[in-house]
Amino acid sequence: MTTTSSSLARASRLPRDLALVTVAVDAVVVLFNLALQLWPDTPEAAQMRSTYAMPRVWILIASGIGMAWVLAATLAWSHGRQALERRGAEGVALLPGPRGRYGAVYLVVLVLNFYALGPLLLELQLLFMPGGQLQEYVGAPRMQVVMAVSTVTQAVVQLAVLVLGVWLAAWVAQRRVHRRAAPWRWWAPPCSHPCRCGARRSRATGPMR
Numbered sequence: 001m002t003t004t005s006s007s008l009a010r011a012s013r014l015p016r017d018l019a020l021v022t023v024a025v026d027a028v029v030v031l032f033n034l035a036l037q038l039w040p041d042t043p044e045a046a047q048m049r050s051t052y053a054m055p056r057v058w059i060l061i062a063s064g065i066g067m068a069w070v071l072a073a074t075l076a077w078s079h080g081r082q083a084l085e086r087r088g089a090e091g092v093a094l095l096p097g098p099r100g101r102y103g104a105v106y107l108v109v110l111v112l113n114f115y116a117l118g119p120l121l122l123e124l125q126l127l128f129m130p131g132g133q134l135q136e137y138v139g140a141p142r143m144q145v146v147m148a149v150s151t152v153t154q155a156v157v158q159l160a161v162l163v164l165g166v167w168l169a170a171w172v173a174q175r176r177v178h179r180r181a182a183p184w185r186w187w188a189p190p191c192s193h194p195c196r197c198g199a200r201r202s203r204a205t206g207p208m209r
Helices: 005-012 014-038 043-052 055-093 098-127 143-173 194-205
Strands: none
Touching (some): 005 014, 005 055, 014 043, 014 055, 014 098, 014 143, 043 055
C-alpha cells in the first residue's frame, strides 16, 4: 500500500492535530458543563451565575482550566511526536483515522471525569468539611490539615486522570485495525482447470500405492 505526498504531509501534522483536538474536546465539555449549571432558570443557577460573576472566582476557574488545557495539549503533542519518531510519516499515514479515534476516547474520559469521578471526589471532600458527617471524628484542631490533604489528593487524582486519559486516547489512536481473515469453508467452487485440480487432489490424498 503506497502513500501519497498529501497523506504524508497530513501525517506529519499529527502532533499539532492531536493538540488541537484535545483543546477542542476540552472546550466543548467545559462549555456544556457551564451551560448545564448556568442556563436553567432556577434559584441554584442564579446563585451560580452570581458566584461566577465575581472576578476572583472566574479568574481562578479560568486559570485552572487554562493550565489543564495547556498540559493536556502538550501531552497530546508529545504522544503524536513520539508516534512520528517511532513509526515514521508513512506508518502514521497508514493509521485508520487516528484523530477521530483520539477525540472519541478523550471525550469519554472527560465525561467520566466530569460526571462520575469529579462528583465522587467532591462528596468525599465534603465529609471532612465543617458540618460534614466525619467532622466529629476528625476534630476541630485537625480539620484544616485534613481539608488541605483532601484538596491536594483531589488535585493529584485529577492530574493522574488527565495524564492517563491522554495516554489512553493516544494509544487507541495509534492502534492498527486488523482485518479478520476470510472464514474457512468446507466447500469450494468448482475448478475449471483440470491440471490444477488434479494437483490439489494429489497433494490432499498423497501418493497412490
